[in-house]
Amino acid sequence: MSYHWNWGILLSPVSTGEPTTYLGWLLSGLWVTVTVSLCAWVIALIVGSFFGVLRTVQNPRVAAIGTVYVAIFRNIPLIVQFFVWYLVIPELLPVSIGTWFKQLPPGAQFFSSSIICLGLFTAARVCEQVRSGINALPRGQRFAGFALGLTQWQTYRYVLLPVAYRIIVPPLTSEFLNIFKNSAVASTIGLLDLSAQARQLVDYTAQTYESFIAVTIAYLLINMIVMSLMRIVEAKSRLPGYIGGK
Template sequence: MAYHWNWGILLSPVSTGEPTTYLGWLLSGLVVTVELSLLAWVIALAVGAFFGVLRTLPGKLLPAIGTLYVAIFRNIPLIVQFFIWYLVIPELVPPELGNWYKQLPPTVQFFSSSVICLGLFTAARVCEQVRSGIEALPRGQRAAAQALGLTTAQSYRYVLLPVAFRIIVPPLTSECLNIFKNSAVASTIGLLELSAQARQLVDYTAQTYESFIAVTVAYFLINMIVLNIARWIEKKTRLPGYIGGK
């Protein structure tokens, strides 16, 4: 049986009685996807940079802590981590905090759990990028910073990290793209992000191709925007003598 194309369905009012269209559903899912991914990316950069620094510090204890973090978050499937943060963690925290969380509106629970989970999962990958960026620097840079009288913290803040972050812009771009794509897994715990709204549209209209073509275009546009921003950042921050530098 031939498929009946109907792009006009996107502009039709939804059958649930809500004051919106099916396109409105997709746009609301797009907003949730962008908000979730950007907030998770902030967490990923901050936590990933912290543990990336730990992995390059002298000694054994602090690097071991960073290694343990990466091992845990990279070796547990992302979908399992979503369920852990949504269902298990509220039962492990102090009862007052757990009960407060359970009394939040369901959408807030879905969103907050997804942000934390996706952010910490991606942080483990960012950690490895930061570690590799620091270790790629000539050893003389660390020695020169110490010769100037800088403390370890000052050496990282003023010398090592500014250069390391410049040379890892390309791999960080890949992780940023991944965080937008991985946000689709949040639908498994009930968050109505872009892909979940697409499936809901299919359930109500049976227009499968129109729904997922529209979603594909939306993800493509997001990725193109991220890529162009990353290329601009890389162009503005590149250093002569390093990868991508002139």
């Protein structure tokens, strides 16, 4: 193999004159990836839970709202959604809001568009997890809530959702991992995340293997940390008699 390995390039100052190293570029990209993914996950969990509840209510028209949301966001490729949120949505907003967005620094535009797009895309998947968790519960739990004098929303809040969330911790873990991997698509609209910084390092140094091996290790570390944390959550939230319970 004629390739010239040079791991020391990661500690070399960047050729652009910035006061950092190529490793610094990767670390800044890692920070962006983690920040975007965590912010998007908050949106996904809140929005996905809301529409997941809508899909399980007895009113067909209300349930249809959640169905339409899932159909739209799950059937449009993620890369297309990134470009829609970055290029199209600002043009459809009121002029004052669209102008304000366009006047933001490019980095802020990339960052905010990525968070919203990734969060709403993942919310459609979380919605299905929440719906499945609620539907997996015995129907008697819903009726028991009504028998206690709770309203429909109080029944969801105090009876159904606390149990449903514990059941769906394993599939939610998969979605949590996916959001970190899907964040790499945001580089297509200009976000300097981990994958974008890796390509930039290759462009400036031509050290392809070192760059992408380092990025691969970074993603593996993220996944290992997430898996470890979610195992703890799953162990603490297990309920006897349900999936994963003892």
